[in-house]
Amino acid sequence: MKKQTKIAAVLSAAAFMMMVSGLPVYAASYGWVTEGDAKVYYDEDGYLTTDAWRKRGEDWFYLGEDGQIVKSAKIDEYYVDDEGKMVTNAWVELKNEEDPDSPETPDTFWYYFEKDGKSAVSKWVKFDSKWYYFDESGHMATGKTEIDGATYYLGTEKDGFMRTGWIRLEENSHAPGASESWYYFNSDGKMVTTQYDKKIDGSYYTFIDGKMQTGWVLMPSKSDVTDSNAASPKITDYQYYGTAGDGKRAEGFRSIEGISGIHAADEVYTFYFKAGKPYVSDKKGNSLFTINAKKYAFSDLGIMQTGRQIANVANDEIANFYFGEDGIVKTGKQAIYNEETGETENWFFHTDGDKKGQGYHGLRDGILYVYGKRQDATADQRYAPAVLNGVTYLVGTAGNVQKASASSTSSEKPELGRGYKDIKDANGKIWTVDTTGIVQ
Template structure:
């Protein structure tokens, strides 16, 4: 309800508030030439003071005349009957009254409320040092309030979508149009129960939780949306700065996303805080490129940490499945190799393109057929348990030899071939099966290898051992979809 409605039925004329007929004054009052005066016990006219009659105060001016429709001592207001008003609003439309045009409130003792807040009919209003009701934007030291337009003035709380130009921010008393949704010319603000806007104390962002959702606001109180670097420093193991960022939804959402997937074509590097992320590590996503992100419980995007040594640390588990995210937090698919100071980790995350709207990107385990980027078909085996679950297996598994997950087998037509994997020499056939029988083995009809005592030897023409094999053939050369060097 606007203040003007409080005055329903009152004529806002030059003598605002004049109601009823002239009162029947008690003894002491007298009318001279149509003007009311007050005589004291000595019969002299009273001047420059208040007199009470029938429980109401009246003021006699310097000439002894009853004052009407005027401010007294810049503190009180008397109406057209000369009655001192209390607990009511008055509007001044003419600056010749000694007050700036606007709304003023007279308290229970008749004094005009000045320089502070007053609760009136359950709503809070602010007044300047002259007693004029404030409206629009009100900047009180470091606090920001919004008080509606000039006919309203009540302190606003909760969410407000207000017209706002970030290049030309409002001043005290500026009025903003209210909207139902944000856009180029309107932004969301949240005013606490105290009326103070949620905002950062300085450059940066301040979080505020509303209905169990976390929001961030800048130093002007504007609700932040999209990607924002809300943390001062990156986490340990973050080589790009992605861990500073959270995603705050569209211009009409603003709540921090967490424990959820988002599919976006705008990225941290495209945001107002784009300088907080480094573009020196591989391919940073560009604006317009679609990408999947997963926002963890604290809002941080899942990403590849430089400290990862095993597949469990290099991937992120979501539900019952694990996924791979690069150092920029973007989900990736395909055959991926990660090189660490402990060696190599190879994983496979499906054939679909990572920018697809619904890609098959779950980490694979166990025996799997994989096509590399050249279309070559390979058999892989990925660990199915432990901290290195999903990493390519190296060594003998189910009687077959693997190196970083890929099946190692003799070249077609060779029958058998020796390979060295993780420091151990194995003899395998053209299917990759590991040979263990202690005997001589022919390659293309010629004795070439012998197994004796669990070791592999070269042979002479008669098949007898002729020196231990210490180095093996070339391991499979796989074209990986992506490679990362930690």
């Protein structure tokens, strides 16, 4: 015991000398030694081990510059716990010592130390069936993160695992009034960047720079149009993609605002979409379209028409039509209010066949129609002439053609013989008509 005590005394003196003079401390034996409340390690030459790893049992410990076990600290790419043991297969949250005052950096960072004790760096790690990414500093990445040329969304500072599917994100969370946009991340976590008509769960969406597009979207063939290199884009260059919370490629009827520079500002119009594209007349003016076995008219700006309208028909001709508030063409007799004259007019539109919906042009049931409009004499006239295909007829206040009987004769023009008749209008003018109502 004396010998051991002496040695211990010498060692203590040596340790003291090292602290004072910087000389190395050595011992007659090596390995782990308890000095007071601390564990230290001496090498084979009897020198105190510092700034190095040493194993005790199944665990590794790091000995600091004073030779004592370092605890609760990150040592290069490793971490030791509150007992000084190097952690493995473990998550560790450490205070941010790099730039703690920056609003863009968190107060703490999460690390993951793998089975060899090294922190995961610049790599993906799968944990509990979820994927995490650790950057070049070993920090668990969060938020929108670019990795190897692709963008991923890695959750918040509280979780950090890779997300898939739809994610709604702020453009810049640190900017006042930051707006939000929807993004989509594929099953491999990669964000859809710029893609037109991507099919997701049976619907189609368009993304530009990752953002889901809404409203009117100028399609790729025209997306680089400028005043200097091409004519202004037309409505046929656009597709429509729903509202801010939707984004689905439009199908069917939509009552929405038009396109800036093409339609009047702040006006709501009704359009019909098929695969996102509006029905548009390919000729100047309106053209007819059949939707669910019913006829509608859309203009060369894609606007659904209501009321009385002129539309293009076969053989480069035009015809009058009348459409209800729902846009469906009307047929048969229709009383239509004329806003310009303040009067209600009577019309007739074909009820079937290729001309269904077109204004009737000709005589029908003894009544004369010109392109659908019934030709009436006013109450003040009582009788009035009406021209059909260059032929003048005499009509009454209900549009009925005035005809002579086969035996009647004209007093004004007796030389015509039988089959003519004189009719006096309210102004005293006498009209002579034949058996078909044609004015002589």
